[in-house]
Amino acid sequence: MTVLAGGVGGARLAHGFALALPDGGAPADGGGLTCVVNVGDDTARHGLHVSPDLDTVMYTLAGLNDEERGWGLTGESYATLAQLERLGEDTWFTLGDKDLATHVVRTARLREGVPLSEVTAALAASLGVHARLLPVTDDPVRTRVTTPSGTLAFQEYFVRRQHADAVLGLTFDGIGTAAPAPGVLPAVTDADLLVVAPSNPFLSVEPVLGVPGVRDAVRASRARRVAVSPIVGGRAVKGPAAQILETLGHEVSALGVARLYTGVVDVMVIDEADAALAAPIADLGFEVVVTGTVMGGPDGRERLARELLAGVGHRA
Amino acid sequence: MTVLAGGVGGARLAHGFALALPDGGAPADGGGLTCVVNVGDDTARHGLHVSPDLDTVMYTLAGLNDEERGWGLTGESYATLAQLERLGEDTWFTLGDKDLATHVVRTARLREGVPLSEVTAALAASLGVHARLLPVTDDPVRTRVTTPSGTLAFQEYFVRRQHADAVLGLTFDGIGTAAPAPGVLPAVTDADLLVVAPSNPFLSVEPVLGVPGVRDAVRASRARRVAVSPIVGGRAVKGPAAQILETLGHEVSALGVARLYTGVVDVMVIDEADAALAAPIADLGFEVVVTGTVMGGPDGRERLARELLAGVGHRA
Numbered sequence: 001m002t003v004l005a006g007g008v009g010g011a012r013l014a015h016g017f018a019l020a021l022p023d024g025g026a027p028a029d030g031g032g033l034t035c036v037v038n039v040g041d042d043t044a045r046h047g048l049h050v051s052p053d054l055d056t057v058m059y060t061l062a063g064l065n066d067e068e069r070g071w072g073l074t075g076e077s078y079a080t081l082a083q084l085e086r087l088g089e090d091t092w093f094t095l096g097d098k099d100l101a102t103h104v105v106r107t108a109r110l111r112e113g114v115p116l117s118e119v120t121a122a123l124a125a126s127l128g129v130h131a132r133l134l135p136v137t138d139d140p141v142r143t144r145v146t147t148p149s150g151t152l153a154f155q156e157y158f159v160r161r162q163h164a165d166a167v168l169g170l171t172f173d174g175i176g177t178a179a180p181a182p183g184v185l186p187a188v189t190d191a192d193l194l195v196v197a198p199s200n201p202f203l204s205v206e207p208v209l210g211v212p213g214v215r216d217a218v219r220a221s222r223a224r225r226v227a228v229s230p231i232v233g234g235r236a237v238k239g240p241a242a243q244i245l246e247t248l249g250h251e252v253s254a255l256g257v258a259r260l261y262t263g264v265v266d267v268m269v270i271d272e273a274d275a276a277l278a279a280p281i282a283d284l285g286f287e288v289v290v291t292g293t294v295m296g297g298p299d300g301r302e303r304l305a306r307e308l309l310a311g312v313g314h315r316a
Numbered sequence: 317m318t319v320l321a322g323g324v325g326g327a328r329l330a331h332g333f334a335l336a337l338p339d340g341g342a343p344a345d346g347g348g349l350t351c352v353v354n355v356g357d358d359t360a361r362h363g364l365h366v367s368p369d370l371d372t373v374m375y376t377l378a379g380l381n382d383e384e385r386g387w388g389l390t391g392e393s394y395a396t397l398a399q400l401e402r403l404g405e406d407t408w409f410t411l412g413d414k415d416l417a418t419h420v421v422r423t424a425r426l427r428e429g430v431p432l433s434e435v436t437a438a439l440a441a442s443l444g445v446h447a448r449l450l451p452v453t454d455d456p457v458r459t460r461v462t463t464p465s466g467t468l469a470f471q472e473y474f475v476r477r478q479h480a481d482a483v484l485g486l487t488f489d490g491i492g493t494a495a496p497a498p499g500v501l502p503a504v505t506d507a508d509l510l511v512v513a514p515s516n517p518f519l520s521v522e523p524v525l526g527v528p529g530v531r532d533a534v535r536a537s538r539a540r541r542v543a544v545s546p547i548v549g550g551r552a553v554k555g556p557a558a559q560i561l562e563t564l565g566h567e568v569s570a571l572g573v574a575r576l577y578t579g580v581v582d583v584m585v586i587d588e589a590d591a592a593l594a595a596p597i598a599d600l601g602f603e604v605v606v607t608g609t610v611m612g613g614p615d616g617r618e619r620l621a622r623e624l625l626a627g628v629g630h631r632a
Contacts, residue, residue, distance in 0.1 A: 047424025077395050083417035087442045097413045101399035104420075108363025126403045 001193040001309075002034045002223070004136075006204020007053040008070040008238050009230055010037065010197035011060035014131065016301030017195075018061050020309060024130030025061075033131035034187040035061075036214075038199070039116070040143035040172050040207035043155045045093050046084060048103040049110055052155075053204065054120055054135055055102060062127040067297065070238065073098045092160045117181040134187065136208045139178035143207055144171045154203075163240040166247045172207045185217045194223035194265075195308060198230040198293060200241045201260050202248065209264065218264055225265040226308060228293055229254035232271040237294055255280050269293060269308065317509040317625075318350045318539070320452075322520020323369040324386040324554050325546055326353065326513035327376035330447065332617030333511075334377050336625060340446030341377075349447035350503040351377075352530075354515070355432070356459035356488050356523035359471045361409050362400060364419040365426055368471075369520065370436055370451055371418060378443040383613065386554065389414045408476045433497040450503065452524045455494035459523055460487045470519075479556035482563045488523045496529050504533040510581075511624060512543035514609060516557045517576050518564065525580065534580055541581040542624060544609055545570035549589040553610055571596050585609060585624065 001021075003014045014035045018025040025033025038053045052071065059065040059073055066074045076096030085091040095103065102123060109119040115138040124133045143154040147165035157165060188194060199205055209215040218225065231254050236242040242252050250256040254270040258281045261268065268286040270277060271293040278288040289311065295301040317337075319330045330351045334341040341349025354369045368387065375381040375389055382390045392412030401407040411419065418439060425435040431454040440449045459470040463481035473481060504510060515521055525531040534541065547570050552558040558568050566572040570586040574597045577584065584602040586593060587609040594604045605627065611617040 046420045047427055048420065077393060077413070079393050079413035080396060080417050080420070083414040084420065087417055087421050087439060089417075089421060097393070097395035098399040100416070100420075101396050101403055101405075104362045104364065104396070104400065104416075105403050105405060111363055123403060 001031075001195065002036060002187045002191040003195045003197050004036050004205060004208050005053070005057055005197040006038045006199030006208075007041070007056040010035070010053070010199040010204065011057040011065065012295045012301050013195065013197045013228060013305065014057055015060045015298065016295065016303070016305030017309070018131050019298060019302040020305040025132075026130035027132055034134060034183070034191070035131060036134050036136050036184050036187060036208060038204045038207050039135045039137060040141050040175075040203070041154050041158070042140070042142065043093070043153070045095060045103070046089055047107070048100070049107045050093075050095070050103050051106065051116070051120075051135070054133065055099070058120070058124050058127060058129060058133055061124070061129045061131055061133070064127060072096055093155060115181070117183070132183070132187070134183055135181050136184055136214060137178040137211045138181045139174060141175045141178050141207055141211070142173040143203060144173055146170070158203075163243070167202070167240070167244045168247060170202055170206070172210055175207060175210050176212070178211045180211055180213050184211075185213055188214065188217040188223075189221050191221060191223040193309065194218065194221055194225045196225075196227035196261065196265055198228040198237065200230060200236075200239055200244070201257060202241075202244050203239075215264070224267065224311070226267040226269060226289075226311070227257070227261045227265040228269040228304075229257045229271065229274070231257050232294060233273040253277060258284055258286055267311070317347075317511065318352060318503045318507040319511045319513050320352050320521060320524050321369070321373055321513040322354045322515030322524075323357070323372040326351070326369070326515040326520065327373040327381065328611045328617050329511065329513045329544060329621065330373055331376045331614065332611065332619070332621030333625070334447050335614060335618040336621040342446035343448055350450060350499070350507075351447060352450050352452050352500050352503060352524060354520045354523050355451045355453060356457050356491075356519070357470050357474070358456070358458065359409070359469070361411060361419070362405055363423070364416070365423045366409075366411070366419050367422065367432070367436075367451070370449065371415070374436070374440050374443060374445060374449055377440070377445045377447055377449070380443060388412055409471060431497070433499070448499070448503070450499055451497050452500055452530060453494040453527050454497045455490060457491045457494050457523055457527070458489040459519060460489055462486070474519075479559070483518070483556070483560045484563060486518055486522070488526055491523060491526050492528070494527050496527055496533075500527075501529055501533045504530065504539075505537050507537060507539040509625065510534065510537055510539035510541045512541075512577065512581055514544040514546040514553065516546060516552075516555055516560070517573060518557070518560050519555075531580070540583065540627070542583040542585060542605075542627070543573070543577045543581040544585040544620075545573045545587065545590070547573050548587040548610060569593060574600055574602055583627070
């Protein structure tokens with residue numbers, strides 16, 4: 001099975017599948033879990049290549065994620081960051097000492113010419129991740145956010161300005177010439193179950209689907225294709241999904257999300273709080289599953305994952 | 317005044333001058349302290365550019381050096397290094413979390429095309445260093461050590477194998493085409509006092525003098541030229557200077573060091589323990605100063621620096 005994921009929401013659901021599947025979702029008999037992850041939020045900090053979404057999924061699958069914050073490693077210290085500040089660096093992008101090791105190694109390998117997908121596989125293996133973790137592309141894709149204050153690099157918008165600006169539009173620099181990373185298209189095409197995680201449809205899912213070949217592979221996939229709404233009760237579980245739906249002129253609801261995924265998935269999974277939207281979403285042509293979609297900790301993630309797996313006859 | 321320096325010995329004497337001179341040796345009326353530092357021990361670790369000698373001098377001048385070890389920053393932690401090890405990196409070269417910030421910033425600036433001398437000046441200023449700190453060259457020079465086990469990169473010899481191998485020869489890759497960094501030749505030529513620090517003559521001083529133009533500038537300098545012997549009582553104060561003198565066929569004494577500096581300096585400063593060598597060294601044509609040369613902490617450094625300054629009529 002394959003999950004298309006951004007950061008926190010994708011990481012949590014992927015973690016649920018890793019917990020529900022044998023051997024943490026390790027590849028076996030063509031089975032196992034593959035996570036295809038957004039790289040539009042990748043950024044250079046202090047000359048280091050940082051891949052926040054990949055790392056959030058990787059750390060979460062490794063059981064090392066700081067659950068309280070949702071990102072970064074648990075038990076972090078910040079000695080290097082404090083010294084970087086002393087040396088005159090802008091330190092609004094928080095990097096822990098342990099987290100830095102990931103970026104240092106990734107940057108070194110990329111500069112040696114190793115593709116991001118290989119670097120990611122090696123890092124994930126070192127941290128004990130059994131599932132397969134794939135950046136959607138090895139090529140640079142960079143999300144840029146158009147706001148009333150101008151166009152911002154993604155992390156400028158997201159972290160530095162704490163996604164407070166109205167989003168008037170999004171571009172994904174480089175996406176037109178990006179190629180899917182090795183393994184991405186087969187993981188989409190050959191899956192039994194393809195899950196669009198409850199990640200931000202615009203910031204996380206679109207730059208995955210938008211890599212040439214990926215959306216077509218999703219459309220052509222023989223998988224049961226499922227999306228979990230990141231909007232519950234008209235609000236985003238985390239992050240700016242609700243504001244962006246609104247400023248881009250969509251309904252701020254699971255129905256609004258469903259409209260975005262028409263032709264992409266067959267099944268919309270919505271929260272019990274949105275049960276009233278099941279009928280209008282079904283009218284769009286979706287099969288609708290109503291369940292508890294707010295995952296919280298590992299137990300909730302595994303429960304949701306098991307429900308989704310049960311829906312395709314998987315046994316975990 | 318100008319100090320030609322390697323790591324620990326050079327750093328300590330430079331620190332003495334910074335303590336003895338007004339405003340920490342800051343440039344003033346053409347005065348102040350300039351340190352010209354070896355870069356032959358520079359190395360790439362985890363894709364980061366590390367300049368151990370420059371950093372030892374910089375941290376020591378900033379009052380931030382770990383005095384017990386002689387290198388690195390005081391109050392260090394090692395969270396990143398532990399994580400680098402977890403990620404499969406070789407971690408025999410110890411890098412503290414705060415120290416890493418230096419290497420991260422240096423690497424980022426170098427990759428942007430900023431010369432090492434400018435990067436160094438900015439780092440030193442950030443840490444509150446008043447004296448001028450110059451790498452002898454902005455070009456890559458890499459010391460390689462020929463041993464019975466083969467030719468080793470310098471840090472492989474020095475740190476990983478703890479300078480236990482017999483040194484049969486030394487090469488300084490790139491030195492033939494290296495240019496002195498901006499400011500190096502004037503700092504040598506125009507100084508009133510030029511001090512060859514009690515650093516390793518082969519590993520630290522030779523790759524400074526060997527940069528084309530530097531040895532000639534020393535010879536042509538109008539300065540009072542002084543070298544402090546790193547050998548006291550037939551032993552090195554720190555490091556492998558004694559073993560290297562021996563394996564390269566030199567006398568392991570201040571006299572052996574003096575022979576290496578014939579034509580380079582006018583004055584040899586030797587320790588009281590070596591008073592008996594004053595006559596034979598004087599016979600080589602040197603003026604000889606006998607004093608306590610083992611500096612220890614800041615007080616001893618400042619005392620030695622004041623004695624050397626007094627010898628040229630400086631007032632501190």
